[in-house]
Amino acid sequence: MKNTYQLSSFTLLLLLLSQISFAQRKAKPNPLKEAVVASVDQRFESLTDLSDRIWSFEEIAFQETQSAEALSDYAEQLGFKVTRGVAEIPTAFVAEYGSGKPIIGILGEFDALPGLSQNKVPYKSPLNEGNPGHGCGHNLFGVASFGAAAAIKDLIESGEIKGTVRFYGTPAEEKFFGKLWMVRAGLFDDVDVVMDWHPSAETKTAVQKGLALVDFQVEFYGQAAHASSDPWNGRSTGDALELYTTGINYYREHIKPTVRIHYHIQDAGKVVNVVPDYSRIWVRVRDSSREGLIPVWKRVEAMAEGAAIMANVDYKVSLISGVHEVLVNRTGSAALQKNLESLGPISYTEEEQDFAKKIQEATGKPQIGLVSKIEPMEETAEHSMGGSTDVGDVSWVVPTIRLSATTAPNGTPWHSWAVVASSGMSIGHKGMAYAAKALSMTMVDLFENPELVESVKNEFKEKKGDYVYKGFVPDGPPPINSNLQ
Numbered sequence: 001m002k003n004t005y006q007l008s009s010f011t012l013l014l015l016l017l018s019q020i021s022f023a024q025r026k027a028k029p030n031p032l033k034e035a036v037v038a039s040v041d042q043r044f045e046s047l048t049d050l051s052d053r054i055w056s057f058e059e060i061a062f063q064e065t066q067s068a069e070a071l072s073d074y075a076e077q078l079g080f081k082v083t084r085g086v087a088e089i090p091t092a093f094v095a096e097y098g099s100g101k102p103i104i105g106i107l108g109e110f111d112a113l114p115g116l117s118q119n120k121v122p123y124k125s126p127l128n129e130g131n132p133g134h135g136c137g138h139n140l141f142g143v144a145s146f147g148a149a150a151a152i153k154d155l156i157e158s159g160e161i162k163g164t165v166r167f168y169g170t171p172a173e174e175k176f177f178g179k180l181w182m183v184r185a186g187l188f189d190d191v192d193v194v195m196d197w198h199p200s201a202e203t204k205t206a207v208q209k210g211l212a213l214v215d216f217q218v219e220f221y222g223q224a225a226h227a228s229s230d231p232w233n234g235r236s237t238g239d240a241l242e243l244y245t246t247g248i249n250y251y252r253e254h255i256k257p258t259v260r261i262h263y264h265i266q267d268a269g270k271v272v273n274v275v276p277d278y279s280r281i282w283v284r285v286r287d288s289s290r291e292g293l294i295p296v297w298k299r300v301e302a303m304a305e306g307a308a309i310m311a312n313v314d315y316k317v318s319l320i321s322g323v324h325e326v327l328v329n330r331t332g333s334a335a336l337q338k339n340l341e342s343l344g345p346i347s348y349t350e351e352e353q354d355f356a357k358k359i360q361e362a363t364g365k366p367q368i369g370l371v372s373k374i375e376p377m378e379e380t381a382e383h384s385m386g387g388s389t390d391v392g393d394v395s396w397v398v399p400t401i402r403l404s405a406t407t408a409p410n411g412t413p414w415h416s417w418a419v420v421a422s423s424g425m426s427i428g429h430k431g432m433a434y435a436a437k438a439l440s441m442t443m444v445d446l447f448e449n450p451e452l453v454e455s456v457k458n459e460f461k462e463k464k465g466d467y468v469y470k471g472f473v474p475d476g477p478p479p480i481n482s483n484l485q
C-alpha cells in the first residue's frame, strides 16, 4: 500500500510539473507571431482576391505576364522595393523590404499547366476549353508566400524586428525551371535563409528530397521524299525516333528503381505521304540524387547516336535544363514544425468537406474529405519518391526551409482538374492563409533568434560539404522564346 501511495504521489508530482510547464507554454505567447497571424487575417480578402485573379489568368511558364505584374504591383503598393525582369526573365522579380542583416528570402511561384482550365465545381468542367489551369495550385503558392513577406514587412516597419525580407517571384516552375537562371544570376548569394512552401493534400514540414532531373532534346535531321514514289530517296527521322524510344524502353529493365525516364515526342513529321526529314523529342531523366542521375542521363543521350546510325540520319542533342534534389534542412524544419503544432490543423466547413468528397468520388478515391492534421516531423528518406522542383537548386546555395499545406482533397490526382477546382475556392484560400501564417511565424523565429539562423547555416554547410554547386543549365539566355514553348 505504502509503495502504491508513493508511486501515485510521484506520478501526481510529475503531472503537476507537466501542467505547470504546459501552462507556462500557453501563458507565454509570442507577440510577434500573434502579430503576423493578425496581419495575414487582416489582408485575407486582398490576398484571396489576388490569388483568384492569378487563378483566372491561366498563364504558363515564362508567359506569366499578368500574374507577375499583379504580385509586383501589390508589393509596390505595400511599400516593397520591386525589381522586375531579373535574371533576363521578364516575369521574374524580387520584392524587398527593410535593410541590413539578416536577409530572409521567400519563394513564390505563379505558373499554370497547359490544358487544365476548370470551373470551381467538384466535377470535371472546363472553364475555358483547352486553356491552362492551376493544377499545381501555384496561384496560392505565390500569394501565400507574399502574404508572409508582407506580415514580416509590418514588423520591420513598426521597428519590432530588424533586417530584410525578400520575396522572389519565381516563374516557370512547371517547365524550364526559372529558378535556375535566378540562382545563376547570383540573386540568392547574400541571403541567410530561404522559406518555401507548396500546395498539397497534407499539412506538414516538407523534409523529403524529391528527385534530381535533367531535360534535353534530341533532334533528328534526314531527307524528305515521296513516301510511295521514291521512298529509297528518303532518310526518315520518324524511323530514328522509333528506334530511339525503343532503345530507351529496353534500357528501362536495367535501371535502378529510383530512376524515371519520360519523353514527349514533339515533332514526328507532318503528313503520312512524306518521309519526314525532321523530328524532335524532349527527354527527361530523373533519379533520387544527381550522382545517380548523371550516368543514366549520359547513356540515354548516347542512344541518340545509335538510332541516328541505324536510320542513316543526323542528330543533335541539346541540354534544356535540370534540377538538383533538395538539400533538406532539418534544423529549420524543426522550427517550422513547432509553429505548425501551435497553429493546429486547418478547420473546414461541412460544405468544404462535401466539395472535397465529391471530387474524391469523381476521381474514384475513398471519400475521406480534407486532411490537415499535423503529424510529427518525418524522417528524411535516403531515396525519396515523388516529383522534382527547382527549389532544389536554391537549397544548394542557401539553406531552405519548406512547408506543405493542405489546399486540395486527399488522394486526388495532382496536376489535374481536381486541384484547379480546389485552388480557386475556399479550400485553397484557407490553405493559402494557413501557409502564410506558418511561414511568417517561422520567419519571426529566424529574425528573433540569430542562434537559430546560425545552426540552420551550420547544418547546410555540413550537408553540402565540399560540393561546388553547378546548375544543369546551358550557357546563354533562358529559353523564353525557344521553339520548345
Ligand SMILES: [Zn+2]
Residues within 6 Å of the ligand: 136, 137, 138, 173, 198
Ligand atoms: Zn507545383
